[in-house]
Amino acid sequence: MTPAARIQTAIELLDAIAAAARDQGPAADTILARGFASRRYAGSKDRRAIRELVYDAIRLCGERPESGRAAMLALAQVRPDLCNAFDGSSYGPATIDPAEPVASAGIAPDWLAAQLTASGIDAAEQAALLARAPLDVRANRLKARREALAARFPDAEPLAFAPDALRFPPDTRIEDTVEFQTGQIEVQDAGSQLVSEAAGVEPGATVIDLCAGAGGKTLALGAAMANNGLLLACDIDRARLSRLPARADRAGLSCASPMLLDPGREAEQLDAFVGRADVVVIDAPCSGTGTWRRNPEARWRLTPTRLERLAATQRHLLAVGARLVRPGGTLLYVVCSLLDAEGADQIDAFLREHGGWAAVDPALPVGEARGQGVRLTPGAHSTDGFFVAKMQAP
Known part of the structure; x- marks a missing residue:
């Protein structure tokens, strides 16, 4: 492919990614995979170059761009070498009109950048959220x-x-x-590994992973339990939870049992476990502000209304999880978010509303205190961004 054809393809993929972000559609990686599958003429070098163009443009544009072309023109402003490829050739983009719209550069939408600043994430830390992750x-x-x-x-x-x-x-x-294929290793960010360790699970324990998803933390918890005990892996997402059995089999994990829950009926379905769990882990659905290094288009998806809905879900899950913890047991709350609305503020509210519960030190080897929990950030700790709080039942 010519440089012009690569840029035109990047523009088309960016159009699809921006539309998916607006409509809560597929992730950028999924769109790229589908796009390359339908463009089999693109060789491996072409795909690599196009992918880099797409993600460079996504990282550059704080607001969701009006179009893929507007995003690519913004990238061309900081990389003038790209301008020559806007040549109007058969498979390339049209020549540049000085009056056409160009997307604005930035870290995030203005309202969201303000939330990060109010949560103690300064300009340097905000920039680190968009660096390339290891x-x-x-x-x-x-x-x-x-x-x-x-x-x-x-x-x-x-x-x-x-x-x-x-x-x-x-x-x-x-x-x-x-x-990897034999289960000796699992892909998991170091920060995610640390917050899993903070649960302090032991062999023989009864552990409930209330938001197990595809089971990344479930596998880590089961390994820490040495396959000894009961590990209940719950989620409301059938598709994600269905991936756990194969992953557990590959990892040699036999103590984990998946449990599909119905939204809004979690407490009822888990009634048999009330007051029985030594540890309940809540890796709650969140904005994902701490994972922008891997999913930079996620910041185009978030709105104030969606953030409020996520915070309400987090409060609900904390209430459900607290009922399951035995006296003196542990409730571990984790979000891959750096916003206080999803982290420190949630725990302050929980402790006000649940008398007798106490925050305890999660004893992480890295991290900074934030409210009654600990926060990890890409800039300071070289991990994805997380907030974790550990609480002990009365």
Whole structure:
């Protein structure tokens, strides 16, 4: 493909990504995969170049752009070498009209950037949210030890602050390795590994992962339990939860039991577990502001109304989870968000409304206190952004 054809393809994919962000459609990675599948003439170098153009434009534009062309023109303003490709050729973009709209550069929509600032995320930390993320994996203790894995992967860096973490360069094709295919390693950000460790689960425990999703933290919790105990993996998303059995089988995890819940009926369906769990983990649905390094278009999806709905869901899940914890047991609340509305403020409200509960130190090796929890950020701690709070039942 010519440089002009690559830019035109990037523009078309950006159009689809912006529309999906507006309508809560598929993620950018999904749209790119579908787009390349329908453009089989694009070779591997073409796909790599187009992907880089698309994500560079997404990271540059704080507001959702009016069009893919407006986003690419914004990128051309900071990369003048791209301007020559707007040549009007058969497979390239039309020549540039000085009067046509150009998307604005920025970290995030203005209202959202203000929320981050009010939550103590300064300009440098906000910029770090859009840096390119490394690839972190977790050594699965049920099958391997990090030291042995590190000897097999000379490009991997064992992280001092996360006992099972290995960090690879961003483009590593880890899914092609025998170690991944046999369940010795799982892809999991180092911050996610740390907050899973904060649960403090032990062999023989009864643990409920209330928002298990596809099971990333479930697998980490089960490994910490050494496959001994009851690990209930719950979620309302059938498609995501259906991925857990195959992942658990690959990882050698046998103590996890998936449980599909109906939205709004979670408390009723979990009635048999009231007051029985040693640990309840709530990895709550959230804005994902801490994961923009991996999903930069997510900031185009968020609105004040959607943020309010997420906060209401988080409050509901905290109330459901609290009923399940045995006396003296642990409730671990986690969001991959840096907004106080989803983190520190939620825990302050929970503790006001639930007498006798107490916040305890999650004892993370890195992180900064935020309210009655701890926050991890890409800029300060080289992880995805997380807020975690650990609370003990009366």
